[in-house]
Amino acid sequence: MKMRRKDREVTEIKELMKIIEQCKICRIAMQDQDGLYLVPVNFGYLYINNQLVLYFHSAKEGRKINALKENSEICFEMDCEHSLITGDVACQYGYSFKSIIGNGRVAFVHDVEEKKIAMFELMKHQTGQNFSFDENMVDCVAVLKIIVHQFTGKDHH
Secondary structure, three states: OOOOOHHHEEOOHHHHHHHHHHOOEEEEEEEEOOEEEEEEEEOEEEEEOOEEEEEEEEOOOOHHHHHHHHOOEEEEEEEEEEEEEOOOOHHHOEEEEEEEEEEEEEEEEOOHHHHHHHHHHHHHHHHOOOOOOOHHHHHOOEEEEEEEEEEEEEEEO
16 A cells, blocks of 8 residues: 555554554445445454454444455554644644554454454453453354455554
């Protein structure tokens, strides 16, 4: 992914991970027979061996599940640190933020142990707390992961 404004691009992996850590909602864009579909989801993540994986959970049925079964390729976006930039005239106004944009492939997680890890990472990211999950708890939801192909970061301050 190429970024037009190189002066705003974040390239250091430590800084990219800081942005991801601050973001609590990830928007996932997909396509089905009815067209484009965008949904916000809470997420957790792991970054291991230069591979970013995002985890989220869902009801076991619905448009999102059907769309991802049809076409697992997605793009995603998350953002944080929002602040109004003011000026003397309208054209000087703007908005500061940090963001991550990327694409990848969604895979349904069926392995019980991986589902437990995914839910642990999701809850740790969202709450800062460690939770444990048993098989019955993770069986109640669909657990999905985004295997990220590529992503970029932006800091507009």
